[in-house]
Amino acid sequence: MELPELSQDELLRYSRHLILPEVGEEGQRRLKAARVLCVGAGGLGSPLALYLAAAGVGTLGLVDFDVVDASNLQRQILHSTNDIGRRKLDSAAEKLQALNPDLNLVKHDTKLSSANALDILKDYDIVADGTDNFPTRYLVNDACVLLGKPNVYGSIFRFEGQASVFAARDGPCYRCVYPEPPPPKLVPSCAEGGVLGVLPGLVGVIQATETVKLILGKGTTLAGRLLLVDALNMRFREVRLRKNPDCQICGAHPAFTQLIDYQQFCGIAPSIQEEIRIMNGVPQLTAAEVKRRMDAGEDLFILDVREPFEYQIANIGGTLIPLGQIPHRLHEIDREREIVVYCKFGARSQRAAEFLRQSGYSKVSNLAGGIMAWSNEVDPSLPRY
Amino acid sequence: MSVLQLTRAVYDAIRAHGEETYPRECCGALLGTPAADGWRIEASVKARNTRTDSARNRYSIAPAELVKIEREARGRGLSIGGFYHSHPDHPAEWSQADLAEAHWIGCSYVIVAVALGKAAAIHSFLLAGNAEEDKRFVAERIEILESQETQFESK
Numbered sequence: 001m002e003l004p005e006l007s008q009d010e011l012l013r014y015s016r017h018l019i020l021p022e023v024g025e026e027g028q029r030r031l032k033a034a035r036v037l038c039v040g041a042g043g044l045g046s047p048l049a050l051y052l053a054a055a056g057v058g059t060l061g062l063v064d065f066d067v068v069d070a071s072n073l074q075r076q077i078l079h080s081t082n083d084i085g086r087r088k089l090d091s092a093a094e095k096l097q098a099l100n101p102d103l104n105l106v107k108h109d110t111k112l113s114s115a116n117a118l119d120i121l122k123d124y125d126i127v128a129d130g131t132d133n134f135p136t137r138y139l140v141n142d143a144c145v146l147l148g149k150p151n152v153y154g155s156i157f158r159f160e161g162q163a164s165v166f167a168a169r170d171g172p173c174y175r176c177v178y179p180e181p182p183p184p185k186l187v188p189s190c191a192e193g194g195v196l197g198v199l200p201g202l203v204g205v206i207q208a209t210e211t212v213k214l215i216l217g218k219g220t221t222l223a224g225r226l227l228l229v230d231a232l233n234m235r236f237r238e239v240r241l242r243k244n245p246d247c248q249i250c251g252a253h254p255a256f257t258q259l260i261d262y263q264q265f266c267g268i269a270p271s272i273q274e275e276i277r278i279m280n281g282v283p284q285l286t287a288a289e290v291k292r293r294m295d296a297g298e299d300l301f302i303l304d305v306r307e308p309f310e311y312q313i314a315n316i317g318g319t320l321i322p323l324g325q326i327p328h329r330l331h332e333i334d335r336e337r338e339i340v341v342y343c344k345f346g347a348r349s350q351r352a353a354e355f356l357r358q359s360g361y362s363k364v365s366n367l368a369g370g371i372m373a374w375s376n377e378v379d380p381s382l383p384r385y
Numbered sequence: 386m387s388v389l390q391l392t393r394a395v396y397d398a399i400r401a402h403g404e405e406t407y408p409r410e411c412c413g414a415l416l417g418t419p420a421a422d423g424w425r426i427e428a429s430v431k432a433r434n435t436r437t438d439s440a441r442n443r444y445s446i447a448p449a450e451l452v453k454i455e456r457e458a459r460g461r462g463l464s465i466g467g468f469y470h471s472h473p474d475h476p477a478e479w480s481q482a483d484l485a486e487a488h489w490i491g492c493s494y495v496i497v498a499v500a501l502g503k504a505a506a507i508h509s510f511l512l513a514g515n516a517e518e519d520k521r522f523v524a525e526r527i528e529i530l531e532s533q534e535t536q537f538e539s540k
Contacts, residue, residue: 160456160459162452177448177449178449226448226452228452228455230455230459232459233459233464235464237455237465237489238488239448239451239452240448240488241448
């Protein structure tokens with residue numbers, strides 16, 4: 001492939017790159033010719049896209065269908081306070097074009113799915129995964145393997161990050177490391193478990209670095225290594241990865257050769273009605289069901305296991321005992337009454353409900369989807385956070 | 386010479402694990418805190434040896450399990466300070482395969498010999514060097530701490 005020439009302006013703009021022997025004019029022209037798809041314009045996508053645009057990557061695709069929320073701004077540095085309510089793609093495009101007007105930015109205003117992933121990914125050389133959920137992570141991995149494209153992986157949770165390069169030629173893929181997703185709702189999302197705002201900056205910049213190295217063909221990438229970032233103790237460690245010969249997607253005899261239903265694979269049903277009604281012995285109630293029973297005057301002990309600050313933002317009148325305090329405050333929970341536990345999304349309350357059952361409480365249910373489901377299904381005036 | 390401090394419970398747990406999996410190799414991680422001249426190990430975590438092809442003389446911990454162990458260690462205010470494995474009917478000395486498979490520079494690698502099902506000699510080697518290119522095992526002294534300790538299984 002013939003590499004594009006650099007203009008006078010570009011020679012000036014990228015002068016600090018051009019004097020690096022590992023980049024030079026050829027490397028900069030490679031960057032200009034490169035087409036990188038960034039999946040997600042959120043926490044990881046922000047530093048990724050900003051640095052790739054700054055570095056002179058010629059074509060940058062962004063996939064996102066979300067809008068900017070106030071709670072994003074603590075870490076998603078592509079977006080500003082004025083962008084709240086705007087489409088993330090529009091907000092991102094504005095910042096990236098301002099940073100580098102030569103950038104060819106391609107906006108994919110859609111949710112990446114099995115139906116569109118191969119079509120979207122096929123036009124790019126490298127995919128950088130900045131997703132925040134397991135179905136999309138497996139989808140991106142599998143699509144990259146099927147198309148033979150490197151997948152620059154990053155993930156974050158609380159103070160912990162991971163990064164690697166998957167599906168590079170002969171290297172292991174995400175499924176080689178994690179053949180199966182964790183059970184649904186076992187691993188809380190960042191919205192549920194929290195994340196240090198600067199952590200996606202750290203991990204996203206590692207992804208950007210790996211992407212640039214892949215384009216340049218220089219250095220040693222993280223292919224075959226999983227980098228573990230512990231921000232709290234600022235420790236970086238790496239785990240060696242091997243290609244799994246029995247991997248379901250990249251092994252010698254793959255179990256499937258096309259994309260699958262990733263929601264189903266990850267055990268996530270499309271709607272609450274279809275979800276498992278009992279999880280680990282705990283009945284799962286919908287918000288509407290709980291509301292109906294409260295309205296009917298049933299004697300329910302509504303237990304809120306969130307933190308006090310969350311209770312202040314929004315509550316449905318339950319008794320507040322934060323999850324961590326439950327073992328010490330069992331005497332405040334009446335064993336005879338029927339207990340409905342809730343939290344923000346339903347994961348902490350599930351843990352609390354399981355604990356209560358183990359502690360001898362027989363009538364304990366979980367409000368599936370938590371107070372956010374309540375806000376969606378029962379009372380839209382309830383603040384979302 | 387660096388010193389690897391092991392509590393009595395960890396020392397015993399490593400030996401018991403070696404006997405338990407005999408004639409296959411056992412393996413696990415050692416959790417602790419850095420001391421002045423080596424690691425002070427306060428807990429051990431059993432890991433599954435994923436080398437089903439050659440478990441009598443090779444060991445490997447699945448990356449996902451290692452990530453989990455690291456996370457659990459952090460939750461207890463500890464770090465992975467080393468790894469252990471057994472040498473069934475073989476001396477407690479490192480092999481070229483052991484060195485090739487060791488990547489955590491600065492960590493201790495403990496080997497327990499298990500002769501005819503009974504734990505025998507136990508030695509520790511510090512993985513010294515700066516990078517993969519110059520890494521090497523350096524023998525270190527094991528010091529046993531006679532104090533209370535815990536051992537838990539990786540779930």
